[in-house]
Every structure is written in C-alpha cells, then in structure tokens.
Amino acid sequence: MTTADGVPATSSLASVEAGIVRACRDARRERCSVTLVAVSKTFDTDAIAPVIAAGQRVFGENRVQEAKGKWPALMAKHPGIALHLIGPLQSNKAREAVALFDAIHSVDRPSICGALATEIARQNRRPNLFVQINTGEEPQKAGIAPADADDFIARCRDTYGLTIAGLMCIPPVDDAPAPHFALAAKIARRNGLTQLSMGMSADFAVAIALGATHVRVGSAIFGTR
Ligand SMILES: *Cc1c(COP(=O)(O)O)cnc(C)c1O
Numbered sequence: 001m002t003t004a005d006g007v008p009a010t011s012s013l014a015s016v017e018a019g020i021v022r023a024c025r026d027a028r029r030e031r032c033s034v035t036l037v038a039v040s041k042t043f044d045t046d047a048i049a050p051v052i053a054a055g056q057r058v059f060g061e062n063r064v065q066e067a068k069g070k071w072p073a074l075m076a077k078h079p080g081i082a083l084h085l086i087g088p089l090q091s092n093k094a095r096e097a098v099a100l101f102d103a104i105h106s107v108d109r110p111s112i113c114g115a116l117a118t119e120i121a122r123q124n125r126r127p128n129l130f131v132q133i134n135t136g137e138e139p140q141k142a143g144i145a146p147a148d149a150d151d152f153i154a155r156c157r158d159t160y161g162l163t164i165a166g167l168m169c170i171p172p173v174d175d176a177p178a179p180h181f182a183l184a185a186k187i188a189r190r191n192g193l194t195q196l197s198m199g200m201s202a203d204f205a206v207a208i209a210l211g212a213t214h215v216r217v218g219s220a221i222f223g224t225r
Pocket of ligand 1 (some may be wrong): 087200201202217218219
C-alpha cells in the first residue's frame with residue numbers, strides 16, 4: 001500500500017518514527033515521553049489500514065462527523081486504537097465526541113466546557129483534555145489568547161470540574177514555530193499541566209525539543225492532502 005504521494009505507508013511511518021527517536025535523543029528525552037498522533041483526516045479506510053498494520057495505534061481526526069464515518073469499523077477490527085479529536089468542537093457534537101474520542105485537543109471556550117462536563121458525567125468516559133492556546137493571537141484561529149489562558153484553565157477546573165491534561169497550539173504558518181511552542185510550554189508549566197500537544201509534519205522535532213508530549217503528524221505519514 002502506498003500513500004497519496006506513492007511512498008509506502010510503512011516507510012513514511014518509519015521515517016517519522018526515526019525523526020521522533022532522533023529528536024528525543026537530541027533533547028535527552030525518553031522516546032516513550034512522546035506520543036505520535038497520526039493525523040488521518042481526509043484519508044479513507046484503505047489509506048489508514050496499512051498504517052495500522054505497520055503498528056500505529058493513535059490517530060487524529062479534525063471532524064467528528066468524518067471520524068464517525070470511518071473509525072467505528074476500523075476500531076472494531078483493530079482493538080487498542082486511540083482516537084484524538086484535533087479540530088474544532090461544536091457544543092452540539094460534544095455527545096458524539098465524548099463517545100468516540102479518547103482525547104480532545106481543542107477545548108477553547110466555556111460553552112464547550114459545559115457540554116463536555118455534561119457528557120463526561122453522563123457517559124462516564126474521561127477523554128484526555130487539552131486547552132487550545134492561540135499563541136499567535138490570530139483572529140481567525142481558534143484558541144484562548146495567552147493572556148486569558150490562566151483564567152480559562154482555572155475556570156475549566158473550578159466552574160466545570162474538568163480535568164485538563166495539557167495545552168495544544170498551532171503556530172501561525174508564516175512564523176518560526178519555536179517561540180510559540182516555548183510560550184505554550186511556559187503557560188503549561190505555570191498552571192501545573194504536564195502534557196503539550198504541539199508539532200506537525202514540518203516542525204515536530206522542534207516541538208519535541210521544547211517539550212511536546214503529543215505530536216500531530218499527518219502529511220509526513222499519509223502524503224499530501
Ligand atoms: C491537519 C492537522 C495536523 C497535521 O498537519 P500535517 O502538516 O499534515 O502534519 C496537525 N494538527 C492539526 C490541528 C491539524 O488540523
């Protein structure tokens with residue numbers, strides 16, 4: 001099986017894995033401190049199956065609806081898969097999101113916190129939650145402004161009773177990513193949060209150097225979308 005670019009899925013997954021191993025060694029970190037989230041958005045079951053066969057078990061999707069269409073069948077066939085929601089969540093999709101996903105990387109407003117708290121209690125499921133920080137303060141981008149992050153994180157805990165595991169960020173496309181990763185790491189540290197979802201195909205090594213615990217890698221594994 002090959003990726004959209006004609007590269008065998010197993011070899012592109014292996015090169016990403018080698019890159020993560022190298023970045024961990026350079027940063028004097030254990031390989032097991034970084035989770036590779038293979039971002040399979042837009043790719044169908046036929047493209048995903050060889051990546052599962054190659055041993056990958058953690059996958060990321062950015063739309064609840066798309067994930068619902070693809071993953072239940074794959075998960076029934078392959079036990080032990082963890083699915084992460086990396087894209088925006090609407091309150092009216094919270095029920096489906098809590099039912100399907102093991103982690104949600106896009107907690108970014110009070111209405112979502114309320115909807116998640118309700119569903120977590122109702123379904124007795126506890127997805128790993130990340131607050132998305134808009135480190136570049138881009139008006140069109142989701143996420144909490146850095147200046148509001150401490151208050152929002154406190155509100156997640158105190159008002160909604162949510163356990164927040166960490167922070168997620170997506171640096172602006174035209175910026176060097178390192179200062180954005182460093183800012184997210186700093187906000188996490190002062191709020192006692194241990195997990196950092198940051199780094200994509202082009203910059204996961206930089207993110208690992210700055211403390212990423214979850215790298216979200218799509219095109220380097222599956223090919224161009
Ligand atoms: C698509 C996407 C990714 C993966 O991006 P690549 O550049 O293909 O690795 C990571 N994070 C988020 C939030 C995404 O939407």
